[in-house]
Amino acid sequence: MKHHHLARSWLQMIAMACAMSALLTLLASCQSTIQQSATPTASEQAAASHLLILIDQRLAVAPLVAKAKWNSGAPIDDPVREKSILDAVANQATQAGVDAAFAREFFQAQFDAGKLIQVKLHEQWRLAGQAHFADAPDLGRDVRPLLDQLNPQIIAALAAMSPALHHLSTAEYFDVQGKNLVRGDVGGAVREIALRPLVNPKVAD
Numbered sequence: 001m002k003h004h005h006l007a008r009s010w011l012q013m014i015a016m017a018c019a020m021s022a023l024l025t026l027l028a029s030c031q032s033t034i035q036q037s038a039t040p041t042a043s044e045q046a047a048a049s050h051l052l053i054l055i056d057q058r059l060a061v062a063p064l065v066a067k068a069k070w071n072s073g074a075p076i077d078d079p080v081r082e083k084s085i086l087d088a089v090a091n092q093a094t095q096a097g098v099d100a101a102f103a104r105e106f107f108q109a110q111f112d113a114g115k116l117i118q119v120k121l122h123e124q125w126r127l128a129g130q131a132h133f134a135d136a137p138d139l140g141r142d143v144r145p146l147l148d149q150l151n152p153q154i155i156a157a158l159a160a161m162s163p164a165l166h167h168l169s170t171a172e173y174f175d176v177q178g179k180n181l182v183r184g185d186v187g188g189a190v191r192e193i194a195l196r197p198l199v200n201p202k203v204a205d
Contacts, residue, residue, distance in 0.1 A: 040173050044164045048173050051157040052181040055194055058110055058150045059183055061143060062117035068139040069118065070125060071132045076118045082111055089151055096159040103155065106197045110154075113194035117185050166201040174198040 040048065069076060086104050093103030124130075137143050164170045174195055182191045 040164060040167075040170050044161070044170065045173060045177075047157065047160045047164075048170060049177055049181060051154070051161060051198075052174065052178055052195075054150060054154050054157055055110065056182045058147065058154065059114060059117065059185075059190065059194060061146050061150075062114040063121060064137050064143045064146075065114065065139065066118040066121040067133050067136040068143055070122060070130070071136040072139065074139070076115050076122065082108075085111075085151070089155060092152060092155050093158070096155050097162060098155060098158045102197065103158065106158065107151070107154075109194055109197050113190045116190050116193060120186055165198075168201070171199050171201050 066076075068074075086107060089103050089107050090100040094100045158165060161170070178191060178195045178199070179188075182194060184191045
């Protein structure tokens with residue numbers, strides 16, 4: 001009987017220790033959530049707004065790309081160029097202190113959002129029987145240099161947001177202010193795609 005009593009005592013002690021460990025883990029998680037939910041600082045808000053403006057500026061180039069490709073007949077999808085840009089921005093991001101995998105995800109979202117604008121414009125132009133544009137820009141000479149200028153600025157803006165970039169509070173700010181600062185073509189779908197990596201972050205520990 002004495003052995004059974006000791007065994008029960010040990011089991012009770014182990015159970016209490018496990019319960020205490022679980023409680024401490026829960027408290028730590030709550031504290032982390034509270035920290036992540038704190039309102040972004042004024043400087044973080046300014047940096048986030050600047051990034052949103054740059055995203056909007058990049059999306060504003062998409063109609064120019066659409067015009068150039070309409071005239072040239074080039075396909076909207078250009079996986080070879082996309083891969084080249086993703087490799088370049090991943091390298092630049094690493095040098096700037098931004099996670100390369102996140103940079104790839106972020107810029108892929110920008111590509112997808114821009115291509116959605118182009119697809120919808122081409123659909124409209126086909127229905128309207130649009131001829132070649134007299135004022136269409138040249139893709140290589142006029143349009144791509146604009147994007148090449150914006151990409152490093154966006155990477156710098158991402159770096160300026162670190163480490164707040166992946167906090168829940170910053171994601172909420174991106175979601176709210178994005179509606180004011182980023183174009184909402186196609187019923188808001190373009191903005192949703194472009195901001196997805198920012199409003200659905202992998203929350204920092």
